[in-house]
Amino acid sequence: MRDRETRGLVLMLLPYLFGISVLVALPAIVTFALALYEYDLIRSPRFVGLGNFDELVDDEVFRISVRNSLMFILFAVPLRLAGAVALALLLHRRFRGVGAYRTAGVLPTVVPDVAYALLWLWIFNPLYGPLNLALEALGGPTPRWLTDPRAAQWAVIVMSLFTIGEGFLVALATRQSLPHELYELADLEAAKPWYVFGRVTLPLMAPTLLLLLFRDTIFSFQANFVPALIVTEGGPPPYATTYLPLFVYQNAFEYLRYGYAAAATVSMFLITAAIVYIQYRIVRRWRHAFVV
Amino acid sequence: MAALGYAGVRKDYGDVTALRDLELEVGEGELLALVGPSGSGKSTALRLAAGLEDVSAGSISIGGRDVTRLPPAKRNVSMVFESYALFPHLSAAENIGFGLRARGLPRRELSGRVLEAATLTGCERLLERKPHQLSGGERQRVALARALARRPDVFLLDEPLSNLDAQLRVDTRAELKRLHQRLGATMVYVTHDQVEALTLGDRVAVLHEGTLQQLDAPDAVYRRPVNRFVARFIGSPSMNLLATEAEGELLHAGPFDIPRPRGLRARRLEAGIRPEHVELAGDGAGTPARVEVVERAGSETLVYLVADGVELVARASPDVRLTVGATMHVGVAARNVYLFDAETGETLASLE
Numbered sequence: 001m002r003d004r005e006t007r008g009l010v011l012m013l014l015p016y017l018f019g020i021s022v023l024v025a026l027p028a029i030v031t032f033a034l035a036l037y038e039y040d041l042i043r044s045p046r047f048v049g050l051g052n053f054d055e056l057v058d059d060e061v062f063r064i065s066v067r068n069s070l071m072f073i074l075f076a077v078p079l080r081l082a083g084a085v086a087l088a089l090l091l092h093r094r095f096r097g098v099g100a101y102r103t104a105g106v107l108p109t110v111v112p113d114v115a116y117a118l119l120w121l122w123i124f125n126p127l128y129g130p131l132n133l134a135l136e137a138l139g140g141p142t143p144r145w146l147t148d149p150r151a152a153q154w155a156v157i158v159m160s161l162f163t164i165g166e167g168f169l170v171a172l173a174t175r176q177s178l179p180h181e182l183y184e185l186a187d188l189e190a191a192k193p194w195y196v197f198g199r200v201t202l203p204l205m206a207p208t209l210l211l212l213l214f215r216d217t218i219f220s221f222q223a224n225f226v227p228a229l230i231v232t233e234g235g236p237p238p239y240a241t242t243y244l245p246l247f248v249y250q251n252a253f254e255y256l257r258y259g260y261a262a263a264a265t266v267s268m269f270l271i272t273a274a275i276v277y278i279q280y281r282i283v284r285r286w287r288h289a290f291v292v
Numbered sequence: 293m294a295a296l297g298y299a300g301v302r303k304d305y306g307d308v309t310a311l312r313d314l315e316l317e318v319g320e321g322e323l324l325a326l327v328g329p330s331g332s333g334k335s336t337a338l339r340l341a342a343g344l345e346d347v348s349a350g351s352i353s354i355g356g357r358d359v360t361r362l363p364p365a366k367r368n369v370s371m372v373f374e375s376y377a378l379f380p381h382l383s384a385a386e387n388i389g390f391g392l393r394a395r396g397l398p399r400r401e402l403s404g405r406v407l408e409a410a411t412l413t414g415c416e417r418l419l420e421r422k423p424h425q426l427s428g429g430e431r432q433r434v435a436l437a438r439a440l441a442r443r444p445d446v447f448l449l450d451e452p453l454s455n456l457d458a459q460l461r462v463d464t465r466a467e468l469k470r471l472h473q474r475l476g477a478t479m480v481y482v483t484h485d486q487v488e489a490l491t492l493g494d495r496v497a498v499l500h501e502g503t504l505q506q507l508d509a510p511d512a513v514y515r516r517p518v519n520r521f522v523a524r525f526i527g528s529p530s531m532n533l534l535a536t537e538a539e540g541e542l543l544h545a546g547p548f549d550i551p552r553p554r555g556l557r558a559r560r561l562e563a564g565i566r567p568e569h570v571e572l573a574g575d576g577a578g579t580p581a582r583v584e585v586v587e588r589a590g591s592e593t594l595v596y597l598v599a600d601g602v603e604l605v606a607r608a609s610p611d612v613r614l615t616v617g618a619t620m621h622v623g624v625a626a627r628n629v630y631l632f633d634a635e636t637g638e639t640l641a642s643l644e
């Protein structure tokens with residue numbers, strides 16, 4: 001009986017295990033190995049030890065991409081999280097048309113990346129794009145979004161702020177699972193909305209939000225690849241929007257330096273792990289305030 | 293001046309009328325027990341007073357002030373929910389002080405008020421704990437302390453003891469009663485347990501399907517129920533209900549013959565007899581009845597009998613020797629019989 005159950009479980013896990021080993025684990029191992037080689041698809045791989053990493057440390061473009069990626073995360077992750085929570089709190093109640101609003105909140109996330117990027121190319125157009133037309137009408141500044149380095153960096157962040165569908169749905173589900181009476185009680189006790197948010201909603205949602213934070217940090221390292229490739233093409237020159245994924249892509253597929261790209265990928269992995277670890281340590285310190 | 297008043301209050305949820313034409317005044321310092329079966333509109337009545345729901349018609353006043361249109365925050369009432377609604381991430385002390393802090397009470401005064409309320413309900417040693425570290429009874433104390441800390445005009449308690457086990461319930465009930473007497477606070481206490489209502493309430497309001505049936509002292513609700521519903525709902529086990537047939541000066545009610553009151557000749561009647569008023573004897577004048585089931589519960593014994601094809605419940609002293617299948621003789625004193633109009637259920641006479 002037990003054996004049959006175990007066999008059934010293994011059988012059901014098999015497709016997933018197969019997928020994860022062939023598509024994730026194996027390439028990861030190959031990448032780690034490749035990072036120690038020089039390889040250009042034509043000549044056979046040549047072992048160089050940590051040579052690729054030595055070169056990375058001195059590579060100006062790599063340093064810029066790391067800095068760009070970190071800056072992107074610094075702004076994009078908190079803003080994305082705040083956006084997801086704000087949207088969830090706005091739309092957790094039932095009211096007329098709430099379904100349409102929720103759908104609208106998720107929609108940008110399910111649009112294919114490339115289509116999404118092309119759309120923003122139009123939105124950001126400094127002359128006839130709707131964003132600058134609107135800004136102009138309001139008397140605001142009309143940055144040359146894709147040619148000014150600062151503006152381009154912001155453009156990539158702004159693009160990332162609308163693909164928060166998953167975070168929004170998770171936050172929404174979390175908010176809806178909070179007991180109704182707690183809010184009725186807060187109502188009776190004359191608690192102001194901000195007080196309720198800070199003392200009730202946020203702490204009770206915190207465990208989920210922390211998970212979202214970790215996940216979004218990891219995700220955000222990779223999220224800006226398509227926009228950087230299609231919308232800003234890594235520019236404006238020299239490298240205003242060259243982020244780590246784009247750096248890897250260019251080295252691998254434009255300069256055919258597979259070993260070097262693999263080393264950059266490994267670095268990206270290590271940086272991500274380090275950031276998540278630091279976040280985790282900080283969070284652990286504050287945990288007693290949140291944990292239920 | 294009433295501490296809490298309902299005037300012609302009605303509440304509809306779509307097609308369902310949860311409460312209709314409620315006229316009710318709770319006096320200053322009174323503990324009113326609001327009792328009724330599940331779905332009778334008790335919680336609805338409380339939530340309307342608290343402002344958590346809007347009335348469909350009528351008005352609500354607190355301390356003589358019309359609060360019908362005021363939001364919950366402006367009504368100065370405290371509520372204890374059936375689920376307690378304690379904040380899981382806050383300690384007992386923070387829970388108790390939640391409302392005070394929300395209203396901006398300075399921290400210096402806060403801890404004093406929290407401790408005072410906690411001491412009143414006997415949870416002062418639990419202040420550092422989180423709700424998940426508390427037992428059901430302890431949570432209940434914390435929830436009550438939170439309501440007390442605010443010193444509201446009216447306390448609204450929605451079945452606060454229903455999650456406790458039987459013994460703790462009885463103890464906590466007694467404590468609550470003492471607390472009420474000491475504070476002289478106005479309380480509305482909702483329960484579906486008629487024993488709780490009778491023991492706690494200064495007055496008892498009986499609700500049924502959204503309509504107030506009777507509002508009276510506990511003793512009066514028990515002894516002079518206004519209708520069949522109240523008569524059957526109050527008292528456990530329920531009053532025996534028997535169809536009657538008139539014959540001359542007599543009324544046949546199952547195995548019992550009772551004198552037929554004058555003036556009620558035109559109507560079809562039902563007779564009600566409380567289990568404790570069914571007299572049992574080993575032999576003698578009464579009608580023979582077969583003992584079907586005997587339930588011994590310590591201080592009393594319940595006997596289920598069949599007499600003349602009618603089922604009866606009787607309450608007997610534990611000393612009476614009874615065996616299933618034996619024949620007993622049942623009788624009733626005429627003064628212990630209630631008569632109800634068979635159509636409307638209205639009490640026509642208690643022959644008391």
Ligand SMILES: Nc1ncnc2c1ncn2[C@@H]1O[C@H](COP(=O)(O)OP(=O)(O)OP(=O)(O)O)[C@@H](O)[C@H]1O
Nearest residue numbers: 305308310328329330331332333334335336337484
């Ligand atoms: N939000 C609501 N929407 C629709 N109907 C409701 C709502 N709240 C209560 N009702 C209905 O109103 C009636 C009274 O409900 P209420 O909660 O006041 O009963 P109650 O006496 O408190 O019952 P219980 O002892 O089970 O708590 C019920 O028929 C219930 O189904």
Ligand SMILES: [Mg+2]
Nearest residue numbers: 334335336450
């Ligand atoms: Mg209820």
